[in-house]
Amino acid sequence: MxxxxxxxxxxxxxxxxHCTFKTNLRDHLFGPxxxxxxxxxxxxxxxPGEAFGLxxxxxxxxxxxxxxxxxxxxxxxxxxxYRGDTLLGLSNSEWKPLRRKLQYVxxxxxxxxxxxxxxxxxxxxxxxxxxxxxxxxRHEIAAAMLKTVGIRSNQYTKFPxxxxxxxxxxxxxxxxxxxxxxxLICDEPISALDVSIQAQIINLLQQxxxxxxxxxxxxxxxxxxxxxxxDRVAVMYLGRIVESGTAEEIFNSPRHPYTQALVSAIPKAAxxxxxxxxxxxxxxxxxxxxxxxxxxxPRCRYATAQCKQQNPQRREIEKGHSVACFEVSRINADVIx
Numbered sequence: 157m158x159x160x161x162x163x164x165x166x167x168x169x170x171x172x173x174h175c176t177f178k179t180n181l182r183d184h185l186f187g188p189x190x191x192x193x194x195x196x197x198x199x200x201x202x203x204p205g206e207a208f209g210l211x212x213x214x215x216x217x218x219x220x221x222x223x224x225x226x227x228x229x230x231x232x233x234x235x236x237x238y239r240g241d242t243l244l245g246l247s248n249s250e251w252k253p254l255r256r257k258l259q260y261v262x263x264x265x266x267x268x269x270x271x272x273x274x275x276x277x278x279x280x281x282x283x284x285x286x287x288x289x290x291x292x293x294r295h296e297i298a299a300a301m302l303k304t305v306g307i308r309s310n311q312y313t314k315f316p317x318x319x320x321x322x323x324x325x326x327x328x329x330x331x332x333x334x335x336x337x338x339x340l341i342c343d344e345p346i347s348a349l350d351v352s353i354q355a356q357i358i359n360l361l362q363q364x365x366x367x368x369x370x371x372x373x374x375x376x377x378x379x380x381x382x383x384x385x386x387d388r389v390a391v392m393y394l395g396r397i398v399e400s401g402t403a404e405e406i407f408n409s410p411r412h413p414y415t416q417a418l419v420s421a422i423p424k425a426a427x428x429x430x431x432x433x434x435x436x437x438x439x440x441x442x443x444x445x446x447x448x449x450x451x452x453x454p455r456c457r458y459a460t461a462q463c464k465q466q467n468p469q470r471r472e473i474e475k476g477h478s479v480a481c482f483e484v485s486r487i488n489a490d491v492i493x
Contacts, residue, residue, distance in 0.1 A: 209386035
């Protein structure tokens with residue numbers, strides 16, 4: 157992907173975001189409920205017009221981060237700003253006009269749609285909620301948006317269960333875009349789709365981004381898709397961002413051991429390319445009881461005594477490329493190219 161230039165002033169700015177919540181687990185019958193540390197000190201920003209990827213294994217806090225931005229979950233600490241104005245702590249009435257500007261695309265398109273309402277009326281519904289235009293004009297606007305995302309007119313009266321997975325996701329996109337948002341947050345939008353359909357949805361997202369000037373936060377565990385779609389990438393592990401940079405830097409010169417392992421697992425399509433996959437020891441620790449120090453140290457082949465005791469802060473190793481690792485200077489950046 158050719159590196160693009162974006163304005164310096166962020167459209168979305170996330171600072172020191174923390175979120176913990178209670179589980180139903182207890183040490184004993186009447187003991188206190190255990191707490192999950194879902195997001196721990198997350199920082200990133202997204203520039204206008206940029207596609208920003210948030211990647212990591214399932215359970216690392218990606219989706220919780222997205223929900224915190226949109227007030228669908230409650231932060232314990234930190235700040236989220238949109239165009240310089242804080243979003244945390246706003247009332248529902250204060251959020252209503254912002255919903256037009258920040259839209260969310262869910263992972264499961266069937267679960268996101270109302271099974272009792274045909275797809276045309278589901279796309280019209282946001283226009284009614286926000287009192288946009290009159291009845292006749294709303295029908296025209298919704299039909300035009302469905303056409304834009306590739307839904308034919310003979311499908312407008314169908315119900316969600318009558319559509320394929322790819323068609324349902326196109327309807328979800330149409331409903332999100334009908335309000336002409338600035339920011340589209342896509343939470344694993346293709347993971348529930350067949351592989352043959354995934355490329356169609358990604359290409360559609362790229363087309364819509366160009367035509368509508370969208371800013372994307374794209375959440376995924378599929379690094380090959382993120383590499384194709386995103387300008388910058390942040391890598392999460394157990395609630396923390398361990399590396400961030402341009403897509404080119406992350407995929408061509410990963411510096412954190414966890415990022416190196418993720419990138420090594422991307423299937424290589426080129427003939428004659430032979431690269432060994434980096435196998436990590438064990439499974440990610442539980443967010444209920446994360447390890448002291450660097451949360452990655454139990455699985456890291458470079459871990460030292462310092463890593464087990466202290467939490468490394470993310471620091472710039474090159475302009476725009478930051479890593480949270482004490483041992484980054486001795487890690488061979490050429491492990492993967």
